[in-house]
């Protein structure tokens with residue numbers, strides 16, 4: 001398990017507690033609790049999962065099982081500028097793979113990783129519903145359409161300032 | 162990021178039922194929806210019809226589920242209504258995980274109230290007072306619009322207690338997906354709603370008998386719901402007048418890939434692929450040749466030239482080796498390699514398989530590896546039979562629809578593009594020029610001026626030639642690094 005060891009502060013633990021409570025500590029709300037927690041912390045390290053497990057009285061293994069089942073949940077922190085490449089069918093047909101490879105090369109990271117300076121992370125998305133603009137790349141909230149491998153350098157440089 | 166809809170493109174072939182309000186009304190104003198007869202069907206049904214009569218209307222209309230399987234909606238509602246229970250649920254499947262489909266998203270963003278109204282109608286018919294919309298977390302705008310719509314509908318009394326002064330009460334809540342394609346499968350979706358891993362379970366029992374929290378639950382797709390209010394307003398006869406004998410009404414397709422006009426189209430069932438791709442879609446991009454169209458996403462298949470004039474409906478698409486699916490329609494041209502396309506979908510399946518049963522978890526991985534071998538020039542002829550046999554086993558023995566349909570892209574490309582597989586295996590050639598390992602770097606003699614730039618760049622000394630003389634690449638030494646192609650200023654180096 002590639003996870004970062006961290007120590008939660010007391011106020012962070014209380015924050016998690018209050019998230020669990022806002023969903024009545026109900027087992028059926030686990031996914032909503034995880035969504036809220038990831039919104040708050042940016043990711044879901046093992047330590048956060050442990051607190052949730054204790055508070056909601058769900059075995060940690062089960063919490064972990066749910067976190068790892070869903071690709072939306074991440075156990076490593078996202079970069080400051082999360083780069084996502086849509087690998088839906090339309091984007092694939094229009095060359096998303098070469099764009100992805102270019103990002104890997106330029107950022108020197110693989111999919112699911114974060115660069116050592118914490119600036120960029122790379123992930124693949126399954127169809128953002130903008131097939132008209134294929135291939136599509138998103139960096140944070142910003143969307144780039146019809147991206148070619150040659151555009152990659154320029155996109156990255158926008159965030160290096 | 163706006164969703165492209167092809168409203169401006171030949172309207173003659175398009176009929177807008179599910180998309181009737183998208184782009185026409187302000188989705189954040191309930192008044193706009195009401196002006197377009199919104200919540201009128203709900204009022205009418207509550208005051209004039211018994212649940213049995215209302216279900217009868219849906220049955221008579223002939224509408225079938227738009228989420229993929231095409232099960233008759235009226236029948237589904239009847240099953241749920243006949244299940245005895247104090248508590249029942251209405252669920253809207255808004256997980257839309259098919260890569261290349263975005264019709265549900267545009268309905269939710271463009272006309273959220275129609276889904277709410279339809280769910281309330283369903284609640285009345287089956288005897289449920291609570292509805293859930295299971296929506297992907299990746300659709301933040303749709304979530305926001307739904308939240309707004311729900312609170313407006315409550316304010317106006319279309320949701321809540323004694324709706325339209327009747328005894329009927331109904332409310333709707335949201336549940337969020339978290340990025341798992343298999344959660345679109347209805348039993349997996351229900352487990353996910355319960356806070357568990359979204360693993361499918363064996364049917365029966367069907368959700369209409371035992372669904373969310375073990376109670377009878379009716380699950381329908383977003384687009385299915387979007388048709389419901391119109392069916393009540395205009396009548397079952399009107400609706401069943403559109404489409405083919407067994408597939409009534411319209412279907413929304415997300416047209417994408419190598420066509421000139423990409424976006425959503427809503428067309429009557431029975432239209433041909435040719436009409437959609439060449440008339441509405443405006444033909445193939447850059448004047449290239451049409452090669453195939455993929456429908457049904459990872460569960461579907463690739464159709465070819467010979468299927469272009471087949472009327473599109475549930476049965477015909479299955480007969481051609483594909484399926485309706487949720488409505489993704491991806492057009493491919495001569496530059497697309499069909500073996501790679503099959504591999505692309507298998508890559509998706511391998512990633513999204515929940516792992517619960519071995520045929521799907523292990524079998525699809527093996528299929529992927531076979532395809533990968535073929536794409537990298539290591540394939541042998543018996544691999545093609547292995548692909549076919551394994552595909553059949555996976556189809557027959559997987560637990561849920563994901564595994565049961567995942568070999569379709571392989572089988573349909575094997576059936577329709579067998580020669581491409583053969584040329585990958587026997588000639589080690591990829592005609593479309595997609596499979597890199599099967600391509601070689603080559604210097605065109607006429608273009609080469611003999612500047613030696615490539616030879617100096619080559620890390621393995623694979624290029625020979627005298628100064629000012631045409632150079633030559635030795636394919637046996639070449640490691641395909643591409644340095645020569647990058648260096649040559651005279652377009653003499655090509656990949657072929």
Ligand SMILES: Cc1cc2nc3c(=O)[nH]c(=O)nc-3n(C[C@H](O)[C@H](O)[C@H](O)COP(=O)(O)O)c2cc1C
Nearest residue numbers: 226227228254257258345346347381382385562563
């Ligand atoms: C792997 C898999 C994925 C599915 N994904 C979806 C989906 O994203 N949206 C959807 O509405 N139905 C999806 N379905 C179909 C549902 O199981 C179910 O049939 C559908 O929601 C029923 O609604 P309908 O009768 O209105 O089509 C999927 C099925 C399978 C097997």
Ligand code: SF4
Nearest residue numbers: 516517518521561564
């Ligand atoms: S067929 Fe695949 S997705 Fe379906 S239950 Fe089996 S392993 Fe899971």
Ligand code: SF4
Nearest residue numbers: 609610612613615649
């Ligand atoms: S770089 Fe191009 S022009 Fe120069 S020798 Fe090589 S192939 Fe010929």
Ligand code: SF4
Nearest residue numbers: 619639640642643645
């Ligand atoms: S592709 Fe690389 S190894 Fe092959 S000839 Fe060109 S420079 Fe040399």
